[in-house]
Amino acid sequence: MHIPFRLPLLTVLMMATSVHAWAVETPVKGGTLIYLEQQAHTNLYPPAGGFYPNGGILNQITDKLTWQNPKTLQVEPWIAESWTSNADKTEYTFKIRPGVTFSDGTPLDANAVAKNFDTYGLGNKAQRLPVSEVINNYDHSEVVDAQTVKFYFKKPSPGFLQGTATIGSGLVSLSTLQRNFDELGDARHIIGSGPFVVSDEKLGREVTLAKRKDYQWGPKNLTQQGPANLDGIKIIVTPEDSVRIGALLAGQAGFIRQVQAYDEKQATDQGFQIYAAPTRGVNDSLSFRPDNPLVADLRVRQALLHATNTKQIVDTLFSPNYPQATSVIARSAAGYTDLSDKLTFDPAKANQLLDDAGWKAGSDGIRAKEGQRLALTVYESLPQPQNKEVLQLVAQQWRQVGVALNVKAGDAGSRTLDNLDPLKTPLTVSEVGRADPDVVKSMFYPANRDALLQKGGSSDKVKSFRDDKLNDLLVSISAEVDAKKRLQLTGEAQRYLLDNAYVIPIFEEPQVFAGAPWLKGATFEAVGRPSFYGAWIAKQ
Amino acid sequence: MSHYLLQRAGQGLLVLWAAFTLSFVLLQVLPGDAVLIKFQNPDLGLSPAQIEEMRIAYGADSPLWQQYFHTLFAMLRGDFGYSVQAGVAVSELIASNLPDTLQLAVPAFALAVALAFVLAFVSRLPALRWLSNAIQSLPVLFISLPTFWLGIALIQLFSFQLRLIPVINPSPLQGLILPIITVAIPISAPLAQILLRSIDQVSAQPFVGVARAKGLSETGVLWRHVIGNALLPALNIAGLLLGELIAGALITETVFGRGGLGQLTQQAVNNQDIAVLQAVVMISALGFVLINLLVDLLMPWFDPRLKTVTGGAI
Numbered sequence: 001m002h003i004p005f006r007l008p009l010l011t012v013l014m015m016a017t018s019v020h021a022w023a024v025e026t027p028v029k030g031g032t033l034i035y036l037e038q039q040a041h042t043n044l045y046p047p048a049g050g051f052y053p054n055g056g057i058l059n060q061i062t063d064k065l066t067w068q069n070p071k072t073l074q075v076e077p078w079i080a081e082s083w084t085s086n087a088d089k090t091e092y093t094f095k096i097r098p099g100v101t102f103s104d105g106t107p108l109d110a111n112a113v114a115k116n117f118d119t120y121g122l123g124n125k126a127q128r129l130p131v132s133e134v135i136n137n138y139d140h141s142e143v144v145d146a147q148t149v150k151f152y153f154k155k156p157s158p159g160f161l162q163g164t165a166t167i168g169s170g171l172v173s174l175s176t177l178q179r180n181f182d183e184l185g186d187a188r189h190i191i192g193s194g195p196f197v198v199s200d201e202k203l204g205r206e207v208t209l210a211k212r213k214d215y216q217w218g219p220k221n222l223t224q225q226g227p228a229n230l231d232g233i234k235i236i237v238t239p240e241d242s243v244r245i246g247a248l249l250a251g252q253a254g255f256i257r258q259v260q261a262y263d264e265k266q267a268t269d270q271g272f273q274i275y276a277a278p279t280r281g282v283n284d285s286l287s288f289r290p291d292n293p294l295v296a297d298l299r300v301r302q303a304l305l306h307a308t309n310t311k312q313i314v315d316t317l318f319s320p321n322y323p324q325a326t327s328v329i330a331r332s333a334a335g336y337t338d339l340s341d342k343l344t345f346d347p348a349k350a351n352q353l354l355d356d357a358g359w360k361a362g363s364d365g366i367r368a369k370e371g372q373r374l375a376l377t378v379y380e381s382l383p384q385p386q387n388k389e390v391l392q393l394v395a396q397q398w399r400q401v402g403v404a405l406n407v408k409a410g411d412a413g414s415r416t417l418d419n420l421d422p423l424k425t426p427l428t429v430s431e432v433g434r435a436d437p438d439v440v441k442s443m444f445y446p447a448n449r450d451a452l453l454q455k456g457g458s459s460d461k462v463k464s465f466r467d468d469k470l471n472d473l474l475v476s477i478s479a480e481v482d483a484k485k486r487l488q489l490t491g492e493a494q495r496y497l498l499d500n501a502y503v504i505p506i507f508e509e510p511q512v513f514a515g516a517p518w519l520k521g522a523t524f525e526a527v528g529r530p531s532f533y534g535a536w537i538a539k540q
Numbered sequence: 541m542s543h544y545l546l547q548r549a550g551q552g553l554l555v556l557w558a559a560f561t562l563s564f565v566l567l568q569v570l571p572g573d574a575v576l577i578k579f580q581n582p583d584l585g586l587s588p589a590q591i592e593e594m595r596i597a598y599g600a601d602s603p604l605w606q607q608y609f610h611t612l613f614a615m616l617r618g619d620f621g622y623s624v625q626a627g628v629a630v631s632e633l634i635a636s637n638l639p640d641t642l643q644l645a646v647p648a649f650a651l652a653v654a655l656a657f658v659l660a661f662v663s664r665l666p667a668l669r670w671l672s673n674a675i676q677s678l679p680v681l682f683i684s685l686p687t688f689w690l691g692i693a694l695i696q697l698f699s700f701q702l703r704l705i706p707v708i709n710p711s712p713l714q715g716l717i718l719p720i721i722t723v724a725i726p727i728s729a730p731l732a733q734i735l736l737r738s739i740d741q742v743s744a745q746p747f748v749g750v751a752r753a754k755g756l757s758e759t760g761v762l763w764r765h766v767i768g769n770a771l772l773p774a775l776n777i778a779g780l781l782l783g784e785l786i787a788g789a790l791i792t793e794t795v796f797g798r799g800g801l802g803q804l805t806q807q808a809v810n811n812q813d814i815a816v817l818q819a820v821v822m823i824s825a826l827g828f829v830l831i832n833l834l835v836d837l838l839m840p841w842f843d844p845r846l847k848t849v850t851g852g853a854i
Contacts, residue, residue, distance in 0.1 A: 036708065
């Protein structure tokens with residue numbers, strides 16, 4: 001099987017090095033890509049596009065105002081040809097590229113863009129459409145002329161420009177915006193202007209995308225221009241890990257998402273490509289809920305941070321595609337500050353801190369104080385890679401310093417309810433991707449994801465915990481106009497989170513995909529969602 | 541006979557109503573609800589007040605008895621409500637998944653019955669007596685194979701190694717072969733065992749001795765006198781295996797990435813999509829009632845003695 005392939009490939013390679021023009025292969029048009037997904041998509045309202053399976057669909061069918069170059073993280077033109085903003089970053093004006101249409105034939109003009117951002121920035125109660133987490137301090141829009149739109153903000157919103165490049169800001173037609181939230185679970189209802197359109201859907205199982213033949217408005221800095229190369233993409237939900245990787249290796253699929261670390265070698269050995277796309281956001285971490293008296297004491301949280309051996313976790317469970325965390329956010333994220341000196345594995349220090357805090361070893365080896373055992377509960381997080389194994393290993397490590405960690409699976413109802421109650425879940429698994437410093441605010445600010453559960457945030461069960469110093473810091477990141485100062489504030493926030501041992505960062509989470517050797521030109525946006533606009537199937 | 545039928549149908553309706561009430565109560569005591577699970581998603585970042593508004597919009601705050609009668613009467617009219625998670629009517633979900641389940645379950649059941657018969661019959665054929673022990677132990681092997689493992693093993697062998705049948709994007713017929721085998725094998729095992737035991741019991745009856753004394757061959761005795769009489773207990777158990785069939789289908793659907801009621805149920809359980817679960821419970825209960833009714837009606841046909849009892853004074 002392998003030998004007849006290898007020779008011509010080698011010849012091509014040699015020719016490619018000798019004749020420069022050969023280095024760029026000409027894309028082949030046509031063909032349908034079979035893409036295997038682990039989970040079915042949920043609601044496809046673009047601000048809910050953060051969920052991996054949703055992003056995989058939305059990234060093919062919607063365009064954004066701007067395009068973030070995944071290499072340089074610079075924001076470049078796409079549907080907006082150009083833009084300006086005032087010095088305060090409270091006003092942004094975008095010039096819209098002419099001639100862009102949604103797949104239902106309606107124009108993507110200034111009016112459509114204004115309606116999109118009014119909905120994402122403010123939400124819509126009547127249709128139950130929630131506010132987008134990537135847009136901060138939004139006030140209103142103004143349609144200046146058919147191709148010019150202006151946005152006004154209540155406070156500076158320096159993250160807005162990057163926010164227009166994210167999955168959550170995919171532009172949809174007015175007919176889509178008129179639908180209720182619950183109708184947007186049906187992919188056929190999402191009318192975008194992207195290179196592909198949803199042509200068919202079997203709910204919970206399969207989404208079929210077809211290319212738009214009249215597509216002429218890809219990001220202007222891409223080599224790919226005009227319509228996509230592929231005729232279509234068939235996204236098939238295949239929950240079983242071994243079936244996805246097996247089907248890829250057996251030639252029944254061209255691209256799969258969520259390759260487990262232990263399957264990576266099998267794929268590369270057979271000449272298949274592993275793509276580990278970084279999500280450039282808050283690392284895969286454990287976040288404490290200090291409202292719970294067991295972890296209210298800083299010394300206890302610090303002890304658990306030093307009792308966690310993250311190196312052992314990445315070495316035992318993962319591959320080099322999952323780097324050990326060295327801060328709250330990933331190395332490739334904007335504003336990253338190396339804080340690995342605060343994240344040392346030091347069981348002696350952990351024991352000392354727990355002793356100091358008054359937790360004495362009990363008869364069963366678990367520390368106790370005033371008759372209460374230091375036993376904590378955490379719920380497994382299904383979207384995170386091998387999360388159950390990670391938590392079980394952490395539980396073993398904490399056991400060494402006399403702390404019990406109970407890892408629960410639980411049904412969705414208990415998990416959702418308990419995760420809102422700091423007394424039931426003193427810690428939670430957190431991770432979020434976004435290539436902008438605003439990501440730190442997204443994760444920890446009470447009005448956003450509220451990972452630490454603060455009073456006045458997402459849970460009404462919190463009695464007192466609130467850290468206003470942290471919150472001020474987070475707000476200032478989202479409103480700081482000076483780019484340099486903003487990165488510096490981001491560094492401060494990371495340091496503050498670790499000094500208070502609010503989080504235990506474990507590893508930088510990639511989205512790992514695998515592709516067949518004949519699939520060329522698959523790319524990934526800045527936080528790891530695949531894009532098949534320029535993808536093509538080479539002759540086999 | 542019609543009196544008997546009416547009585548059985550009445551009992552069936554009672555069972556359906558009990559299933560509805562029980563499932564309604566059980567589903568209500570679960571912590572959380574679909575609206576909460578859907579909107580508490582951190583990707584959306586909603587405040588508790590906003591989530592409360594959603595719940596009111598979905599009617600999650602009306603009193604339980606009101607919800608009970610509302611759901612019951614709606615179901616009687618054939619309205620199964622709305623799936624909060626999928627964002628479509630439950631009837632639409634059922635309509636798109638039920639055919640898949642039937643396509644899998646009916647042939648799988650037929651195959652299981654055929655397998656059980658072949659096993660039982662072959663192991664009792666006088667010519668194959670030397671193989672009888674080996675064949676008899678097959679059901680025990682079949683019953684101990686986890687459906688999940690069996691499915692994966694069949695895919696690995698027939699789809700990935702031998703590349704005979706694609707598991708991704710198969711034609712409708714190709715897509716059914718391996719799942720049918722996966723569901724059928726564990727179901728055939730208890731059937732085969734019951735059938736074997738029943739054959740042995742019937743063979744010990746005096747009338748079989750008479751048939752033998754009349755000079756009928758062993759195979760003839762087995763075929764003409766024993767099998768027919770040995771069917772009753774197997775038929776009875778076949779009705780009960782429906783539950784097994786649905787459970788097996790759930791795992792099979794997940795492994796093969798197929799649609800169907802099993803996969804629908806699993807997702808609904810995950811998201812506590814109560815309207816969907818309630819509909820699935822009712823459909824399964826209806827299936828049970830109908831199959832058992834069918835079994836009851838078929839019994840007298842196999843055993844004429846039952847006719848006099850059922851047609852009698854009750």
